Amino acid sequence: MKPVEVKTEALHGRSVTYAEAGSGPVLLLIHGMGGTFANWQEVIEPLARTHTVIAPDLPGHGASAPGHGDYSVGALASGLRDLLAALDHERATLVGHSLGGGIAMQFAYQFPEMVERLVLVSSGGLGPEVSPILRAAALPGADLFIAATAGIGQHVGPTIGRILGAIGLRPNADVAEVTRGYGSLADPIRRAAFLATVRAVIGTGGQRVDAKDRLYLAEAVPVLIVWGARDPIIPAHHGEDAHDHIPGSRLEIVEDVGHLPQIEAPLRFVTTLESFLAETEPARLDREDWLEMLRRGSAAA
Secondary structure (H helix, E strand, O other), X not given: OOOOEEEEEEEOOEEEEXXXXXXXXXXXXXXXXXXXXXXXXXXXXXXXXXXXXXXXXXXXXXXOOOOOOOOOHHHHHHHHHHHHHHOOOXXXXXXXXXXXXXXXXXXXXXXXXXXXXXXXXXXXXXXXXXXXXXXXXXXXXXXXXXXXXXXXXXXXXXXXXHHHHHOOOOOOHHHHHHHHHHHHHHOHHXXXXXXXXXXXXXXXXXXXXXXXXXXXXXXOOOEEEEEEOOOOOOOXXXXXXXXXXXXXXXXXXXXXXXXXXXXXXXXXXXXXXXXXXXXXXXXXXXXXXXXXXXXXXXXXX
């Protein structure tokens, strides 16, 4: 197995940083808002035993250069399409966490011929409810508040991890990881990208992007939905509702886990995903297949 490598690709004059490991069919891991490819660090190597794993930093996140102001899910999906093309990959199984799940669904909508499977992990875009913390980021003045407080996260996140580790407990990812991500917003470029991303998908009333009316288009693609039963960011019933709307989809609710099952329960996550990959055949859609599903769905509405 090839070891995990961190690489950079130039796209449209901007740098995109990504982690890559393994060989075989492609798994594209898409992190959530304020995250980086490090949100997948616990699972990249195990998954790379049988797959080529690519985990990019989204524009303005991690080490990737910021975009030109468009942080909509459509623009982010197009950027991932371009990255796969630049790396000579025609198809992939998409694994999206939180915002990354919304991007994965948008990718499947825009580029169905490139999608073999769809894995939604604590996914955005499936209902209006979302943590008040994220709704607050859409408020005027949020930039000033984050600028004044984010620096604390750079120190508090590692401290939380050390304290919990010292007493024999695994750091709670909903606290340590999210706090670390918040700390990265002390950088004004990252903060601007974060706020633009939040405001593209979330308003003061909750999530503004809702894919439920188009979930029927996923019926020809194997779909796995993974959610933490104690998710404080996006409620688990969003995953249950999506499962009900997608014929043949699989649902895995992980007990005693919050918003980041791939970090909080990595062995369970890898086992679930590997079983799904082994037991399903990759979709092979072309434009006519997609148009036929669209016509049937529109007629039934």
